[in-house]
Amino acid sequence: MVWHDVGKISLDEVPDPAVRGPEDAVVRITASAICGTDLHFVRGTMPGMEPGTVLGHEAVGIVEETGPNVRNFVPGDRVVIPSTIGCGRCSYCRAGYYAQCDVANPNGPSAGTSFYGGPRSTGPFDGLQAEYARVPYAHTNLVAIPPGVTDEQALMVSDILPTAWFGARLAEVGTGDTVAVLGAGPVGQLAVLSARIQGAGRVFVVDGHADRLETARLQNAETVDFNAEDPVEAVRDFTGGIGADRVIDAVGVDAESPASGPAAEAITREDRREFEREQAQAAPRTGQDGAQWRPGDAPGEALRWAVDMVAKAGTIGIVGVYPPHYTSFPLGLAMNRNLTVKAGNCNHRRYVPGLLSRIAKGGADPTTILTQQARLPGVIEAYEAFDRREPGWTKVALEVSG
Numbered sequence: 373m374v375w376h377d378v379g380k381i382s383l384d385e386v387p388d389p390a391v392r393g394p395e396d397a398v399v400r401i402t403a404s405a406i407c408g409t410d411l412h413f414v415r416g417t418m419p420g421m422e423p424g425t426v427l428g429h430e431a432v433g434i435v436e437e438t439g440p441n442v443r444n445f446v447p448g449d450r451v452v453i454p455s456t457i458g459c460g461r462c463s464y465c466r467a468g469y470y471a472q473c474d475v476a477n478p479n480g481p482s483a484g485t486s487f488y489g490g491p492r493s494t495g496p497f498d499g500l501q502a503e504y505a506r507v508p509y510a511h512t513n514l515v516a517i518p519p520g521v522t523d524e525q526a527l528m529v530s531d532i533l534p535t536a537w538f539g540a541r542l543a544e545v546g547t548g549d550t551v552a553v554l555g556a557g558p559v560g561q562l563a564v565l566s567a568r569i570q571g572a573g574r575v576f577v578v579d580g581h582a583d584r585l586e587t588a589r590l591q592n593a594e595t596v597d598f599n600a601e602d603p604v605e606a607v608r609d610f611t612g613g614i615g616a617d618r619v620i621d622a623v624g625v626d627a628e629s630p631a632s633g634p635a636a637e638a639i640t641r642e643d644r645r646e647f648e649r650e651q652a653q654a655a656p657r658t659g660q661d662g663a664q665w666r667p668g669d670a671p672g673e674a675l676r677w678a679v680d681m682v683a684k685a686g687t688i689g690i691v692g693v694y695p696p697h698y699t700s701f702p703l704g705l706a707m708n709r710n711l712t713v714k715a716g717n718c719n720h721r722r723y724v725p726g727l728l729s730r731i732a733k734g735g736a737d738p739t740t741i742l743t744q745q746a747r748l749p750g751v752i753e754a755y756e757a758f759d760r761r762e763p764g765w766t767k768v769a770l771e772v773s774g
Contacts (some may be wrong), residue, residue, distance in 0.1 A: 379659020453608030460512030542689030624692025
């Protein structure tokens with residue numbers, strides 16, 4: 373799956389990847405997935421893509437070939453590929469901050485996170501929505517799949533389950549906490565699971581799509597439809613006026629404004645102008661074609677709700693994606709309420725082994741949120757349906773090869 377321009381993607385024949393260095397591996401991809409982050413690149417809310425970049429940062433597969441310095445994997449091994457890339461030997465990787473590796477990003481130590489299928493600032497590295505992929509620093513960036521864990525389960529551990537787990541860690545979820553999750557997409561759904569495992573007493577989920585709210589309810593989350601009620605007031609009312617102890621933003625820059633209800637009625641002309649300014653900053657150029665590839669019309673809405681919804685002295689964990697040039701945040705209000713705000717790209721490699729082990733022991737099953745499977749030849753149609761947030765398109769797995 374190749375990115376050509378904002379709003380322009382296609383399924384192309386490209387040269388097979390090869391081992392380029394002694395720490396590389398080539399993996400035959402058996403399953404990949406479409407992530408909301410991929411949609412940012414197509415919509416234009418994450419600029420800086422290089423034409424010709426293969427998309428995708430979630431995959432499982434079979435090792436085909438390794439460089440001479442990869443001594444912990446051999447051809448035939450079944451593996452999951454964590455989304456972010458670390459070298460495994462720098463001080464950041466050794467401390468568990470793989471997303472801030474000093475070595476992996478070709479743009480230099482200060483460039484930030486490297487991941488597959490991203491903008492030029494992240495490498496770029498060709499992505500994983502393909503039949504084969506090159507994995508750099510394979511001794512670190514491959515994780516063996518334990519016996520009894522299916523491809524579908526392992527695929528959820530490539531990105532979205534670790535990201536959700538990381539979001540709950542950023543929010544400092546602990547025993548008995550009341551947690552509000554903003555966004556009932558794939559990461560939001562698994563943030564509910566992660567918060568429960570990490571000790572939450574109550575979990576609220578805020579979204580505007582009935583099918584996604586129903587999926588969250590099946591996890592016993594308390595659901596809030598922002599098109600029917602004011603989410604901030606609802607969470608406050610259900611918590612005796614205090615608010616949630618912890619809030620997880622699993623939405624990001626493509627947030628949508630309420631279409632109806634009291635939250636929609638409360639949006640002022642000044643709010644609309646601010647949303648328009650934020651949109652222009654987040655996506656200077658979009659690929660919108662009618663209802664397709666439409667950026668969210670309220671980029672800062674989730675951040676505002678998070679700051680208003682959390683209890684005084686509470687904690688917010690932000691794992692929804694915001695581009696580096698995005699600057700809008702209600703800092704004054706957060707400071708006045710003594711809030712702790714943490715954000716970042718997930719250090720996937722830190723969490724993947726433990727989460728795989730938990731799944732193998734029957735302690736979690738992330739595939740409950742997997743709603744669609746598509747063959748690679750049908751990937752364009754899958755992208756389009758996922759982008760439109762059609763009912764039943766919460767998480768899409770791509771079958772690549774057997």
